[in-house]
Amino acid sequence: MSPEMFAYPFLFVAIFIESFILVTLLSKPARDARMRGPATILPTVAIIVPCWNEMVTLAATCESLLALDYPKEKLEIILVDDGSTDATPSIMQSFAPHPQVRIILKENGGKHTALNAGIGSTETEIVGCLDADSFVEPDALREIVKCFIDENVAAATAAMSIHHPKNMLQHMQNAEYTFGITLRHAFASVNGLYVTPGPFSFYRRSVVEELGGFRYGHQTEDMEMALRIQQAGYKIENAPRARVYTKAPDTLFKLIKQRTRWTSGFLRNILGEYRGLIGNRRHGALGMLVLPSALLSIGSSILLFSLVLFKLTRHASAAIEIRTGIPLSYVMTPHGSFDWFYFPASLYLFLGAATLLASFTLITIGKRIAKTPGSLLFGIVSYTLLYAFVVPLWLINATSDVARDKRRGWRY
């Protein structure tokens, strides 16, 4: 049996999931979500900005919050300093004169404690979080609050993009985040979201308090809270036009560290306290489709990566061995012809191409749904060239950490 045979089931599942997303996007709930009218009654909202050594980006984050198009008497901005050791507290103080801004200084206890401190200090109907390295569009909050018209909605997520991507790695992440916009929008239509990301996710305060506030959640408090909300039977919505921009890691090392934390957090939560959600029919798409496929994608990515690496290494070493001793001028000259006869028609190649093509489609759809400005061409090129090779690095890292019960630091 050829090694490719192992890849076929996973490629089949990948195409199935992409088809499911496309079909769900065309379904009535997703269409209705895109057509949502403005909220007639605006709820009171508190946006918490948890900070730990965020002196570089905090001011811009606060400026973008102050520029939100929302009635000032209904919007509170709570800056929580979680024991920073840099100039973060003094930057916070420069925003103290704004009547909407409140500042809380506390000892370092982790992001979840900063969020709980913010929630404990407010009486608003809705509470939200914005990481101190993220920036919002002025209309983002009005887009978000539309989701809470439905009484059963406990949380809502935004449409994230990368803030000013510069290098190839950041452009790759921008394409990935745009893919995420489509994914989140589709899965929200069938209540299949299992993470409410730090950049601009909102919660019904009464539900958060009912559930006991944020927890450490294996360094992924946003995922843990989302899973708890789902477990309690509430809905998590998505506002695909609430645009938020976040800073992305600019080196491979930082990216691997960040994603290792996310993936190991997912594995620890989902294989631990929230194991009961997997395959649970009561939780519909989340239990039967989203969580199993998320777990499967970790295994399949590692397997496919190993397979491709094995084949590439074998072919490369054979090619080098065969060409050793032959003049370089001959070796470097292409000798094949462009005859259709030599077209490499293999199921593996065709299914891989179909998966990639569907990914491009979903990225393009994400950009259109969120009306994200700018070109994604370089992002898609970077995504095509890099993504499949870098993702397995943190998946392997995270899986190994979970298997060995190794814990890493939070910061990248």
Place this chain on the structure above:
Amino acid sequence: MSLTARNALIALGITVALVSTVIYAINYLNRARVAELSTIQDKIAIEILSLDTQFSLLSAAPCDSAASSTTLTGELADLGTRLAYAEDQLSSDNPQVLQLKNQYSLLEIRDYLITKQLAAACGTKPPVTVLYFYSNAGDCADCDKAGYALSYLRDTYPKLRVYSFDYNLDLGALKTLIAVTKVQNSLPAFVINGKQSYGFTSLIDLEKKFPKGSLATSTPKL
């Protein structure tokens, strides 16, 4: 039926349809490749007949050095490349591939013999000829390296004639050629201008097996 179940069923239908289309497209391409092989087979049959006729005509006519050589070298190389690719894609057990390989080997033997006989009849110096015996049954570790080195030599020295044979091919004429040239089952094996040698270490060592001055380009070096 819930929305999720309905969407999952539709997605499953799309996936099955897509995968079926891909499988159909691959089969279609492979069928077209086999049809191309049939065309090559017909071409080889005509070439064999043409070689015979060419030999009959030249042996009955005064020797003309311009006409007294076959012109199949380039075509043989092209056919050989296609055959190797088809063997890789459709497997070496494919009956059509095997038949084509038999015919190809036969054509090579005929070209080799006629070239030799014409040179003898005309009293001209025969071109440097390499009979290369390989195996793709997994028992010849250096065959790929030897094959690539010979491709380099053939492309670099156009007057060089390289004939490649699968040592394990069940073809009477090939078995006779192996017996006549006294080639042992120690592969890769080469018969360079009638002299046997075995094994491949490097291009330099292979070049040393050629008669002195035989590996020269047709165009003078600048």
